[in-house]
Amino acid sequence: MRFTALAALILTLLTVGCGSASMEDLKADATAAIQSGDYQAALDAAVKGLEAAKAAGADKVATWNLEDLRLKALAGLGDAEEALYQLERLAKDFPAQIDCDRYIQVAHSIKESDAPEKWDAAIDVAERAKELFVANTDKLDAMMKELSAEALANASPDVIARLKSLGYL
Secondary structure (H helix, E strand, O other): OHHHHHHHHHHHHHHHOOOOOOHHHHHHHHHHHHHHOOHHHHHHHHHHHHHHHHHHOOOHHHHHHHHHHHHHHHHHHOOHHHHHHHHHHHHHHOOOOOOHHHHHHHHHHHHHOOOOOHHHHHHHHHHHHHHHOHHHHHHHHHHHHHHHHHHHHHOOHHHHHHHHHOOOO
16 A cells, blocks of 8 residues: 555656646747747746757657747847857758748847847848858848848947948948
8 A cells, every 4th residue: 555655656746747847838938938028038948948858859840849939039139149059050950940031030030139239140140141041142132131221220330331341231
């Protein structure tokens, strides 16, 4: 009888997970945090979700969903260096998802962030995309023209000078 009660307790603890959040809960938390604009909380939840996914041996779809949330959180924080690192890393594991449009989305999100260097960071992402996606130059040039027009009204003289040196203004 004692053994059965102990086994039931152990089974309950394993089922509950000792209070740890599930991969799906963390995905939901990251999504909600992105929707509310709390990109640091989103990043934290996505990273924890990825750790849970790895421990659970999750499939590529579940892993991609969490990777995508991490990427959106990094862009929302304006962290171009880490976002670029993640884009290039993810291109190896998820080549169908990492395309020119994804780079444009990341550049746009960085530009919309509160990061002090957001303009330069967005330009860095767009310029890297131009190196990787030569066939999409027209699409990237259109995005850079839009960014340049906004920069004229909102960015520092240094950013405007950089855009001019790159031929966008």
